[in-house]
Amino acid sequence: MNRTAAIRVVVGEDQPIFRDGLVHILKQEGFDVLGAWGNASELLAQILALAPDVVISDIQMPPHRTDDGLQAVLEARQAHPEMGVLMLSQYLDASYVIDLVADNAHGVGYLLKEKVADIAILVDAVNRVAAGGTALDPDVIEALVSRPRKPGPLDSLTRRERTVLELIAQGLSNASIAQTLEISTGAVERHVAHIYAKLGLREGRGDHRRVLAVLEFLKQ
Amino acid sequence: MKESSGDRIRAERTADQWRLNLARRLHEGPQQQLVDIIIQLSRADQTWTERPQESRQFMELAAAEAQRALEGIRDLVKDIYPMILATRGVEPALHSLALRLPFPLELDVPSNVVSPDLDDTVYFLCFHALIDVPSHDEVAAARLAIVSTGKRLVIEVKFEGNGTASGTMHAWLDPLHHRLAAREGLVEVKVESNRNLLLIIEIPVAG
Numbered sequence: 048m049n050r051t052a053a054i055r056v057v058v059g060e061d062q063p064i065f066r067d068g069l070v071h072i073l074k075q076e077g078f079d080v081l082g083a084w085g086n087a088s089e090l091l092a093q094i095l096a097l098a099p100d101v102v103i104s105d106i107q108m109p110p111h112r113t114d115d116g117l118q119a120v121l122e123a124r125q126a127h128p129e130m131g132v133l134m135l136s137q138y139l140d141a142s143y144v145i146d147l148v149a150d151n152a153h154g155v156g157y158l159l160k161e162k163v164a165d166i167a168i169l170v171d172a173v174n175r176v177a178a179g180g181t182a183l184d185p186d187v188i189e190a191l192v193s194r195p196r197k198p199g200p201l202d203s204l205t206r207r208e209r210t211v212l213e214l215i216a217q218g219l220s221n222a223s224i225a226q227t228l229e230i231s232t233g234a235v236e237r238h239v240a241h242i243y244a245k246l247g248l249r250e251g252r253g254d255h256r257r258v259l260a261v262l263e264f265l266k267q
Numbered sequence: 268m269k270e271s272s273g274d275r276i277r278a279e280r281t282a283d284q285w286r287l288n289l290a291r292r293l294h295e296g297p298q299q300q301l302v303d304i305i306i307q308l309s310r311a312d313q314t315w316t317e318r319p320q321e322s323r324q325f326m327e328l329a330a331a332e333a334q335r336a337l338e339g340i341r342d343l344v345k346d347i348y349p350m351i352l353a354t355r356g357v358e359p360a361l362h363s364l365a366l367r368l369p370f371p372l373e374l375d376v377p378s379n380v381v382s383p384d385l386d387d388t389v390y391f392l393c394f395h396a397l398i399d400v401p402s403h404d405e406v407a408a409a410r411l412a413i414v415s416t417g418k419r420l421v422i423e424v425k426f427e428g429n430g431t432a433s434g435t436m437h438a439w440l441d442p443l444h445h446r447l448a449a450r451e452g453l454v455e456v457k458v459e460s461n462r463n464l465l466l467i468i469e470i471p472v473a474g
Contacts, residue, residue, distance in 0.1 A: 140351045140363040196371040
């Protein structure tokens with residue numbers, strides 16, 4: 048990871064204790080925090096003015112407290128399509144995640160709020176979305192993979208292949224999967240090829256295309 | 268269909284039962300877990316200077332317990348009112364509900380088949396049909412389809428495998444009847460070939 052220029056981050060969060068904690072952790076980890084705002088309309092104005100590398104924002108925010116944070120970030124992305132976004136939420140719905148990613152998976156992350164307490168997960172997610180990757184909450188992906196379903200191609204995966212499938216869906220690259228599982232990239236590539244063949248998926252170019260393909264499959 | 272006082276009393280009892288159930292889940296789940304967290308933190312504080320290793324273990328236990336409490340609250344909130352229903356409507360909300368059921372659910376809900384003013388009604392009808400159905404563990408699979416005939420909205424839920432559940436034991440339908448009374452809708456329960464349970468719910472839609 049190139050750390051010569053710190054990643055410039057804007058934070059959207061209305062709960063003061065959580066906001067201060069998040070900003071503190073980010074600064075501690077070497078991110079350049081440009082500021083934090085607790086209102087979606089202000090947040091939007093600041094993103095447009097500051098053009099950060101990454102926005103980390105709560106989905107539920109004032110003024111309406113529904114998905115104002117998400118709407119503000121999506122609007123800001125129209126102006127800055129290269130900007131990474133990491134959405135935080137008290138609740139995570141798999142179908143929400145899929146819709147968000149389907150819109151444009153480039154540089155999108157989605158984490159449960161409490162994952163911020165696991166600094167390694169937070170830092171990894173920010174770095175990934177900053178680099179244009181995807182970072183989806185492992186718990187949501189796990190729920191999606193292990194939900195009850197009728198017998199189908201997923202049953203034919205080995206345990207290892209299931210694990211690899213989950214990591215793909217979270218947005219990890221082959222290299223990151225290799226590192227996580229402590230196996231070679233070649234071995235990961237073979238697993239991926241087997242998974243694709245068994246599930247009848249077509250090989251997509253680019254990491255976020257394959258995230259989408261896998262999520263679409265898991266959604267069925 | 269006119270609502271009798273018997274219906275109203277039954278509706279009230281259903282609502283009270285629902286509240287009691289929520290209160291129990293809060294007491295036994297997150298509330299108890301918060302108490303456990305306080306105790307673990309105070310033990311961490313006690314051991315902090317003399318046995319820091321032990322103190323750290325208590326903090327880790329507290330953090331893990333907080334995690335479980337959050338999960339419990341999230342499940343509870345989803346049962347009260349899933350936020351995805353408010354922000355995205357009935358179709359995504361049903362997909363999300365499907366992920367939490369112990370059996371596979373196939374959904375056939377064309378987008379826009381439900382008008383936004385009926386989102387909540389339709390969602391909670393489906394919710395009660397899917398959650399309250401007896402013999403959950405016998406259900407091998409289920410299918411939920413929503414069609415509109417223009418004048419009526421028909422929700423058809425088919426459960427495979429729990430059709431032996433006595434057709435006369437319909438107390439579980441109370442929340443559905445309660446909701447349907449307000450909308451002048453109706454529900455029909457059928458048992459197919461002694462195996463499948465079929466639920467047909469109809470509500471009139473404003474033309």
